[in-house]
Amino acid sequence: MTELNDQAQQQQTPEKKDLTYWNSQWCNNKIGFHRLAVNPDFEKYVLSKIISVEQQQSILFPLSGKTVDMKAALDSKHQVIGIECAQLGIESFFQENNIKYNIENNECQVYKGIDYPVTIFHDNFLTFNQTLPTIDWIWDRAALVAVNLSDREQYRDNLLRLMTPGHTRLYLVAVCYDDPELTGPPHSVSDEDVISLFGSTCSIELISVNDTTADFIANSHRNVRLMEEHLHLIIRK
Numbered sequence: 014m015t016e017l018n019d020q021a022q023q024q025q026t027p028e029k030k031d032l033t034y035w036n037s038q039w040c041n042n043k044i045g046f047h048r049l050a051v052n053p054d055f056e057k058y059v060l061s062k063i064i065s066v067e068q069q070q071s072i073l074f075p076l077s078g079k080t081v082d083m084k085a086a087l088d089s090k091h092q093v094i095g096i097e098c099a100q101l102g103i104e105s106f107f108q109e110n111n112i113k114y115n116i117e118n119n120e121c122q123v124y125k126g127i128d129y130p131v132t133i134f135h136d137n138f139l140t141f142n143q144t145l146p147t148i149d150w151i152w153d154r155a156a157l158v159a160v161n162l163s164d165r166e167q168y169r170d171n172l173l174r175l176m177t178p179g180h181t182r183l184y185l186v187a188v189c190y191d192d193p194e195l196t197g198p199p200h201s202v203s204d205e206d207v208i209s210l211f212g213s214t215c216s217i218e219l220i221s222v223n224d225t226t227a228d229f230i231a232n233s234h235r236n237v238r239l240m241e242e243h244l245h246l247i248i249r250k
């Protein structure tokens with residue numbers, strides 16, 4: 014009985030993942046979170062709006078991986094800033110998109126595109142303390158949901174630090190599921206979690222809800238009864 018309880022406990026309490034875990038996921042090519050196509054919501058809510066803006070916009074990708082959404086933003090001539098702990102993820106982004114880069118050392122390694130306005134910091138987002146230019150947009154896809162539950166407030170605080178009140182538009186893709194068989198990452202982030210994290214300092218608008226069950230199963234080879242993505246627009250007051 015005790016053993017059964019222990020097993021159930023193990024299934025329900027996600028193990029805390031550190032940067033070594035993420036680096037080894039990259040080294041072992043376990044990157045089921047990566048998508049080959051631009052995220053349709055990024056296209057709809059960010060790209061389509063910035064495409065006609067003449068003034069160069071800066072878009073922050075926390076826990077960026079090598080997402081192709083960054084390349085799509087660069088192709089529309091806007092500025093991209095990423096923060097990623099896995100060197101392999103960063104270098105793959107530059108190599109796979111044929112973007113030449115330099116590396117500067119400034120508290121952490123800073124990868125800078127030569128012909129494209131892209132900067133990716135090789136750092137831990139939770140302790141990242143560099144000053145950035147004004148950020149117009151933040152695209153958080155598979156980022157907050159990848160963070161350990163115990164690190165959520167620290168993650169939120171660093172996002173808030175990088176947001177200009179009344180200006181920066183944070184689009185947060187929250188993965189929602191209720192399935193004891195599935196432990197994160199991705200961790201489920203309910204609408205109530207979003208309100209509890211951001212409600213006292215920000216306005217929050219639920220923009221869309223998508224059923225992503227089939228997409229998750231196909232890409233992660235893990236099972237889930239029902240998974241939804243809730244897209245929130247969050248603006249600091």
Ligand SMILES: C[S@@+](CC[C@H](N)C(=O)[O-])C[C@H]1O[C@@H](n2cnc3c(N)ncnc32)[C@H](O)[C@@H]1O
Binds near residue numbers: 035155
């Ligand atoms: C689930 S993936 C999502 C990547 C990307 N946002 C996407 O949509 O493809 C999470 C990424 O965050 C990185 N990561 C995890 N914890 C981090 C941390 N504390 N600081 C910086 N990067 C981190 C991992 O290496 C991984 O590339």
